[in-house]
Amino acid sequence: EIVMTQSPATLSLSPGEGATLSCRASQSVSSSLAWYQQKPGQAPRLLIYGASTRATGIPARFSGSGSGTEFTLTISSLQSEDFAVYYCQQYNNWPPWTFGQGTKVEIK
Amino acid sequence: QVQLVESGGGVVQPGGSLRLSCAASGFAFSKYGMHWVRQVPGKGLEWVAFIRYDGSNTYYGDSVKGRFTISRDNSKNTLYLQMNSLRGDDTAVYYCSNRVAGGWFDNWGQGTLVSVSS
Numbered sequence: 424e425i426v427m428t429q430s431p432a433t434l435s436l437s438p439g440e441g442a443t444l445s446c447r448a449s450q451s452v453s454s455s456l457a458w459y460q461q462k463p464g465q466a467p468r469l470l471i472y473g474a475s476t477r478a479t480g481i482p483a484r485f486s487g488s489g490s491g492t493e494f495t496l497t498i499s500s501l502q503s504e505d506f507a508v509y510y511c512q513q514y515n516n517w518p519p520w521t522f523g524q525g526t527k528v529e530i531k
Numbered sequence: 532q533v534q535l536v537e538s539g540g541g542v543v544q545p546g547g548s549l550r551l552s553c554a555a556s557g558f559a560f561s562k563y564g565m566h567w568v569r570q571v572p573g574k575g576l577e578w579v580a581f582i583r584y585d586g587s588n589t590y591y592g593d594s595v596k597g598r599f600t601i602s603r604d605n606s607k608n609t610l611y612l613q614m615n616s617l618r619g620d621d622t623a624v625y626y627c628s629n630r631v632a633g634g635w636f637d638n639w640g641q642g643t644l645v646s647v648s649s
Contacts, residue, residue, distance in 0.1 A: 457635035459576075466626055466639035467576065473633070510576055514634025518590040520566070520578040 429523035435531040442498040444526045446511035451491045455515035458496045462507045533557040533638040540643030553610040553627030561605035564630040569623035617647045
């Protein structure tokens with residue numbers, strides 16, 4: 424099973440600042456990496472797949488990069504609606520499909 | 532637009548059973564694989580089960596293998612999760628999700644809460 428590790432656990436930032444979230448895989452997942460956003464009381468929402476392709480309707484301030492074992496989700500300028508928990512997920516080796524433990528982006 | 536609506540959650544005693552349903556609309560349900568994913572309140576996401584578009588193959592996470600069964604009725608555009616021998620650590624919100632083009636989870640339902648408690 425591929426273990427996904429996200430860092431940091433919590434990111435405290437102000438609106439307008441940039442955010443950089445990291446995700447590491449225990450072995451290479453090539454570019455088979457997705458990112459999700461989850462707000463309290465809501466289901467997760469797909470942001471990025473293929474490590475860097477934005478899903479339909481996702482604003483350009485969200486970008487993904489990386490391959491192999493190291494990945495990054497960047498939010499260029501945080502808007503109020505971006506404060507949420509973010510999860511990475513690999514789909515290179517399945518089953519199981521595995522998620523990271525999440526990074527919470529909170530208002531500073 | 533795509534809509535996934537879960538139902539069937541509730542409170543059940545340890546050792547009991549429950550069947551979850553996921554009603555799908557807004558896409559060609561019979562052409563796509565479907566997943567169940569769960570989330571303990573306040574915790575992360577755990578993949579539970581996957582079924583191919585035609586039901587020909589199913590896959591399970593180790594924690595539910597032998598106890599849960601995923602199935603689908605393409606004539607009713609509905610996905611199911613039969614959960615038997617429930618345990619306290621099965622308490623979670625259960626989401627259904629579709630697989631449209633790749634191994635990611637494209638769309639999610641709102642979730643249904645399963646609470647296993649005596």
